[in-house]
Amino acid sequence: MRGSGFILLLFALVLVSSCAVAFDPLDPTGNITIKWDVISWTPDGYVAMVMLNNFQMYRHIMSPGWTLGWTWAKKEVIWSMVGAQTTDQGDCTKFKGNIPHCCKRTPTVVDLLPGVPYNQQIANCCKGGVVASYGQDPAAAVSAFQVSVGLSGTSNKTVKLPKNFTLLGPGPGYTCGPAKIVPSTVFWTPDKRRKTQALMTWKVTCTYSQILASKHPSCCVSFSSFYNDTIIPCQSCACGCENKNCIESDSNQITMPGINTPSKDNSPLLQCTHHMCPVRVHWHVKINYKEYWRAKIAISNFNYRMNYTQWTLVVQHPNLDNVTEVFSFEYKPLVPYPSINDTGMFYGMKYYNDLLMEAGTYGNVQSELLLKKDVNTFTFKQGWAFPRKVYFNGDECMLPPPDVYPHLPNSSPVSSRFGFHNFATVLFPLLLLTIW
Structure with a gap:
């Protein structure tokens, strides 16, 4: 009886786990x-x-x-x-x-x-x-x-x-x-x-x-901020490193005819990076105002064979219930559960940036969002300003570990460092090149 009970329990666990696999919270x-x-x-x-x-x-x-x-x-x-x-x-x-x-x-x-x-x-x-x-x-x-x-x-x-x-x-x-x-x-x-x-x-x-769909994620997330010059890159091999068929960004191969032609099996041709992901999402905490704060989002394509049409980006963050303005992306709140408004969907403007080009000079899209502070919850401490979950085209991206994010300076209060955002604004385009 004990053996049969164990088998029934194991079967129940397998059944539950198989059902949960297809559940998206x-x-x-x-x-x-x-x-x-x-x-x-x-x-x-x-x-x-x-x-x-x-x-x-x-x-x-x-x-x-x-x-x-x-x-x-x-x-x-x-x-x-x-x-x-x-x-x-x-x-x-x-x-x-x-x-x-x-x-x-x-x-x-x-x-x-x-x-x-x-x-x-x-x-x-x-x-x-x-x-x-x-x-x-x-x-x-x-x-x-x-x-x-x-x-x-x-x-x-x-x-x-x-x-x-x-x-x-x-x-x-x-x-x-x-x-x-x-x-x-x-x-x-x-x-x-x-x-x-x-x-x-x-x-x-x-x-x-x-x-x-895949044993590895298809995208990863990196972080940076105006109050710390540390850049948190995507994790190494975030999307698996089994695919050795990659091209260095300075290789002459990227100018060869047909390099952007999709293969019959739809396999990617990636730019060589330490994370080996087709897509990277970069979240930059850009500016702090008295009643608002601003973040910048950049999506980069590292697949030479893929244009992403009608792409979508989903972000879970507690301050998305107070989005004031989104620049150059469309935005729609997602409320999967009553009274919980912490998730939003971003997507491109039609005929403007709804096509994410293949890897290369034009293989990225960017936007900024302005959020109103909630005085009861807002803080830059403990990575609060960074997203909890990020999805690209419906697949969850790999984030840095929970305790890895740009930390506040220990030696001075945040207010004395606000001037750094001017430097960060100039630096941000370079981040797209330096963090891979």
Whole structure:
């Protein structure tokens, strides 16, 4: 009995830990929901609208876009698709005349690229699989396609739901639950005078786990301040040092044609640094005023093969409940829990700095934020002015250890050192080059 009890306890712990892996405390309800709406029956199956809704507040799907897969429950085939396509037709030799679009039992579907002929498009399709985060742009946080399925059954009682859904976006990390039948979706006509509903609807929920996506972080954080000339760099090998294929910043290789061309497997080509991270976020405590203080944020890209489109930066800091102004970034407070307002999302201004270029001269974006002091909590002591958590594109970045930060000078009060911010303002651009 004791042995069986231990096994049950171990199983429970594994189950809890596996569920917790996909839980993001800063976005507790974030997920991608895949919804199938059967809109008509056909002689041997049905036509369905499939929608991918990204309900994650700050994690988007960037190029090369999403890939969706599943396993058919019976011997279904895909007769045709609009707004998407399968990557492999499979063996359709048993069909004569009208050949299906795909005969594989485990089809893999990708979005179409922009610019396809109009008769191959539907609403919210054809964006190359790129889907914005819900917090950044709710209208663009959806992707859709239409599929005509055959050999599947022609009623709610005979249709069997697909199984084993998988979602890549554009790499691993997502885990999808089983399809579940839900109340049929209601549709309104454009004039809002008539409503119809789907003949059958089912949903699949997919959640993201950074641990499943990669065994190492994909970004790191460094610190500096006006009151101390010590720079706290990213930790050595913060993103792992297994990747030896890196290029020195002064190498002639960076001027070679094709150096910025993405590889087929989407592998990075990094600038050689001690942290070996594709992205570094630098937080600089810049100026102290009587009632306000100012911080500067710089995001640097060290990947020669990657442009980050629609990037997002999430910061957790207790003073973000009093943000007065943000310069050159868009800002949106995130309130994952009632009465706790210590998290905010930054992202680029459209057509200005919403594209973080590949490693090199233009591979960084910067902004400043002005925060109003709370006299009951504000202090520069014990690293209070530095963030507790930082996420880039939805992945948590490695911060310096909790006790490592620019300390206040021991020999003089802070007020006597305020003049140092002028020096720090001049110094800051150099930090981007010197701290790697």
